[in-house]
Amino acid sequence: MYLNCHSYYSLRFGTFSEIDILELAKKNRIDSLALTDINNTSACLNFIRKAHDYQIKPIVGIDFRNNHQQLYVGLAKNNEGYKELNDFLSYHSHHKIDFPKNAPPFKNAFIIYPFKQVQETQKTKFASSEFIGISIKDIPKLRLSSFRKLKDRLAILQPVTFRTKKDFNAHRLLRAIDKNILLSRLPESQQACFSEKMIPNDEIKNQFGEFDFIIKNTENIINQCSISFDFSKNKPSLNQRTYTGSIEEDNKLLKKLCEQGLPYRYKNPDNKVYDRLKKELGLIIKMNFVSYFLINWKIISYAQEKGYYYVGRGSGANSIVAYLLKITDVDPIELDLYFERFINSHRTSPPDFDIDFSWRDRQDITRFIFEEFSNVALLGTYVTFHYKGAVRELGKVFGLPKFEIDKLSEGNYNYNSLDHIHKLVVIYSQLIQGIPNYISIHSSGILISEKPLHYYSATDMPPKGFPTVQFDMIISEDLGLYKFDILGQRGLAKIKEAISIIQYNQPKKANFDIHDIEKLKKDPNINALIREAKCLACFYVESPAMRMLLSKLKTDNYLGLVAASSIIRPGVAKSGMMREYILREHDIERRKNSHPIMLELMNETYGIMVYQEDVIKVAHVFAKLTLDEADVLRRGMSGKFRSRKEFKDVQNKFIQNCRAEGYEEKIIFEIWNQVASFAGYAFPKGHSASYAVESYQSLFLKAYFPIEYLVATLNNGGGFYRPEVYLHEAKLFGAKIVTPCINTSKYEHILQQKTIYLGLSILRNLDHKTSELILLEREQHGIYTSLNDFIDRVPIGIEQISILIKIDAFAFTGKNKHELLWKAYFKINGTPPNYNQPLLFKEKRTEYKLPKFKTSRLEDAFEQIESFGFPLCGYYEIMASQPTNQNRANQLKNYLNKKIDIYGYLIAMKNTSTSKGTRMAFGTFLDQFGDVFDTVLFPPVQEKYRLRYKGVYRIYGKVVEEFGFLSIEVIKILKQDYIQDPRYT
Incomplete structure (x- = not known):
């Protein structure tokens, strides 16, 4: 009813x-x-x-x-x-x-x-x-x-x-929130x-x-009314069934492409290669996954035609067929990639192919997919109310002032001392937590269906301009619609642009092949950077945590980097296995602590689960689950699936089977906790290998063309750190940094020899439209000869031209910026004219006699902070009191187990919690000489000093070492003051 x-x-x-x-x-x-x-x-x-x-x-x-x-x-x-x-x-x-x-x-x-x-x-x-x-x-x-x-x-x-x-x-x-x-x-x-x-x-x-x-x-x-869909375990896929229109033709095409790819990938293929290929092709054809492979092949073929860089990863990177089709660059024979992680006869879903493209190219790839195939839509996802957001929205609905909402959202309150309205905000924020707020777009998923997607859902049309279904990845898999993952990544754009800059800046040295991975793997200079953890700006290996891990492992080869790429993932660290892996790396005897079956299954990683397929190995061989059940276990380790009955059943069976095998309870639950703690986060080995390939490419560029690579990094949104850190690194390699200029700068940064000309994009308050007008006018009618010439040619207001003058964009005139500012104020009155065509007659302008002005280096530093967020000279020069000592990061080994007093500029920090729930922090700093060092603030210190914001700090602490990695356990830390802004004093 x-x-x-x-x-x-x-x-x-x-x-x-x-x-x-x-x-x-x-x-x-x-x-x-x-x-x-x-x-x-x-x-x-x-x-x-x-x-x-x-x-x-x-x-x-x-x-x-x-x-x-x-x-x-x-x-x-x-x-x-x-x-x-x-x-x-x-x-x-x-x-x-x-x-x-x-x-x-x-x-x-x-x-x-x-x-x-x-x-x-x-x-x-x-x-x-x-x-x-x-x-x-x-x-x-x-x-x-x-x-x-x-x-x-x-x-x-x-x-x-x-x-x-x-x-x-x-x-x-909710209605009041909706109506604001x-x-x-x-x-x-x-x-x-x-x-x-x-x-x-x-x-x-x-x-x-x-x-x-x-x-x-x-x-x-x-x-x-009667409606039904097949949600059974062995349901057929609803994806596009054929690529050519015929299953037989699809099968022929896939075999032909593999044959064509063999000579390129293997000069002298042995029986191991042929056996693996035969086994894979047989299963792919049997399970009707052929069109899925061919559609992915078509996508990357288009990318190759356009010269787009890409990286294929996911469980599909374990496949020799994908390797031969150039969907991935990972050799499953060389890396001994676990076949059953990629595909097995029990698997109902096709393998995952996550294909990364440059963030600049991804939109065109998406457009191509929508034009090339029928019945295409982006996959949806739900953005739900979280505690902080819910408190903020409800606080506004109840009319609370902002500072009270801030306190509530940060949890900075005693519930019993709250008044009635504040309690209602807290109570109802908990009630609406987890409720969908709006539908968004999955980060990468695209559906290519055999039937129109409106058979399964209505679609929205978000600003991206592509239809998007109203259900998420979990429901899509339940239904039998498996996504194609097309991701945008800045690392690939950095590599591609760096090569373009090298071809322009050092053409004689640009005759290298960035795709000759075998050569890169053996390069001693690249492996030295990995071993010494000097990987700033390099894909996936530049973060403080990765730098610490590489330092402790003393990794200096490709396979070691493959393992490190997965070990760093949250699950392995959370389970305590990251530390155990490091211990076993350095202590051969300790490796014997592992259960014999675990050691046999994962001999390469000393009996420790590091990769996602290790979950399948352990579940299948150690716990005697079927491959089908093992895959349920792997997929069910995160998100909505974890609470499902299927997952709970497999979890119970894992434990029951282990007991039936006669394992001790301690061993059973120790291994189960390892599985449960990281399976949803760990990478498949092929996925890690794909990442390691891209890391080696970026490390090659950093080793041999550091300035070019750092400029490319800046032009593609940077990386883990703020832009100032990459510019600082460029200066260490001998680069000269020049502030934006209306005659030499482009929108992005450019490099000429060893001089980096900052682009107009770095100016935070300069309108993009103004930048476009400046560059277009210069391109069409030549460089600007003076301030008057610029004002005559570019319609610009006083606020926008002030930004340019203050940052010395008119330095070529030879005139002081204060004089130029006065002249600009005299010449621009009210709203700037909207010039649609060049002026036939230039307005005669009155020249005013002005006094002589002076500008100090410190004044320039504060202008730079205001314009793009940091001074090119660094923050040490504008400290109110200069450092009282010359201690530096490369001296830490001399202070081992001793106290040190050192100054550091905070470039990265991570807040975390101890097992007891107390807050602690890790901080990464640049010393006054430009070298990096790391610190840890244990809960009592973090509670007292609350390391939070960037700035120069004076740090007093004890130097400690773990596996050769030096850091400072902070005892006292004090943020340093800067001088007063000379522009206003």
Whole structure:
């Protein structure tokens, strides 16, 4: 009897999940139910999947509304009707237009108009599939209405939005958040009626007892609705079935491409190569994954044609077929990559291919996919309310001042001392945590379906301009739609641009092959950088944590870097296995501590689980799970899947099987905790190997062309650190840094010999449009000869030209910046003219006689801080008191186990918690001579000094060493003051 139920995917309206609705229906003895979220179908598929568990017949539809005013409810009679409704919703969503007051005719869907809407529009004609919906509160009005005569057109439409008064209150708060207004100003028209609740089936029939024809009509609607999808374990994939249009032709093409790729990858392939290829091809063909491989091949073939750099990774990087098709650059034979991680006869989903492209090229790759294939959409994801965000939104709704909201959001309060309103904010923020706030786009997922995607969901059209389904990755996999992962990455853009800069700046040295990975792996200079952890700006290996790990491991080869790339992941560190791995790296005897089976399975990593496929190995061989069960375990280690029954069952079986094998309880749970702590975070080995390849490419550029590479790094959004750190590094390699100039700078930074000319992009307050005008005018009509010439040619306001003058962008004139500022103020009055064409006659300008001005180096430093966030001279020069000692980072070994007093400029910090939940921090600093050192602030010190913001600090602490890695355990730390800004003193 309930044909209008709302979950919390009725965004900023509903308050509980589609599963909660099913549980509520079960409690009220309801055996059929329609989920009709407002302008949304996000929950429909999971609702259908789970309804079977509750013995409830699922019906799905859409509650169509304009500005939350209900127009009509559409119910799908079948799968075709669901598509019709999705087509209709998507069209209006894509074009951002309101729904019409009357629904169009649907062949396979019912339309129910709410009684109130029918009364207002005085609609009198209804098609055979259209009904007037009557809720319990409408019954008194129906008795007096002429619509009572339309007996065959009346049906029960009792909305369900709430369970309790608390739900109703949360709903009102969500509506106020949605409208961005105070709760007290929320109009009734923007909220649901408190009567929108579910009552038992027999009670709702009693309410309509005098209208038995309404009950009968409603039951007829329910009986005619039937929708189903295959969520079974061995369901067929819904992805595009063939690449060529024929399965036979697909199989021939894949084999042919592999044959063509053999000579390129293997000059003298042995039986091991042929056996692996035969085994893979057999399984890929048997499991109907051929089109999946060919579609990925087509995508990277387009990238190769366009000269786009890319990296193929994911579990598919364990595949020799992917290696031969050039989807990846990882040789599974060389690395002995675990075959069953890539594919096995029990696996129902195709292997993962994460293909990274330059962030500059990714949009074109996405466009190509949408144009090349049919039935394409981006995968959706849900952005949910988190504690801080919920507190901020609710604080505004309750009218709290910002400083009080800040305290609440930071948890800086004693709950018992809060007043009533503040307590309500905390209580309801906890209630709405986890509720979807809005639908977004998955970071990389693209769906390429055999059938139109509106068979499964409506689509939105976000600003990116590509249709996006309204469900997430978990539901997509449940359904049998497997995503293609296309990611944007800045590291590849850095490599590509660095090579372009080298070709321009040092053409005679540009005859290297960045893709000759075998040569790079053997390069002693590259391996020395890894061993010494001098990897600043290099992909994936520049962070303080990675630098620390490489230093402790003394890694100096490709395989060591492959392992380090996965060891650094959160799970391995969390389980304590990162430290254990380092200990076993240096102590051969300690390796014997591992269980013999574990050591045999993971001999290369000393019996420690490092890679994602290690989970499969341990589950399959150690715990005697099937490969199918092992894969459930791997996939279920993170996110929504962890709470599912399938995962819980496999977890229990893991422990039971281990007991049956006779393992000690201590061993069983020690190994289970390792599995559980990191499987969702660790990389497959092939994935780590792909990352290591890109690391070697960037390390090669850093080793031989450091300045060119650092400029490319800056032009592509930097990396782990702030831009000033990369410019500082460039200066250490002999670069000269020149502030932006209107005659030499481009938008991005450029390099000439060893001089870096900063680009206009570094000026934080300079409009992008102004930069474009300056560069376009210069390109079309030549360099600017003077301030007057610039003002005549570029329409610019005084604020924008002041930014340029203050940063010395007019230094070529030879005039002092203060003089230029005065002249600019005299010459530019009011709004700048909008020149659409060059001036025929230049305005004669009065020249004013000004006094002589002086500018100091310190004044320039503060201008630079204001303009782009840091001084080129560094912060040590503007300290109020200069350092009282000359201690430096390269002297730390002389102070081992002793105290040191040293100055450092904070370039990176990480807050973390101890096992007891107390806060501590790690800080990375530059000393006054430009070298890097690391510190740790244990909880008592961090609690007392609260290391937080960038700046120069005086640090007193004890130098300690672990596996050759030196750091300072801070005892006392004090931030240093800067001189007063000379521009205002």
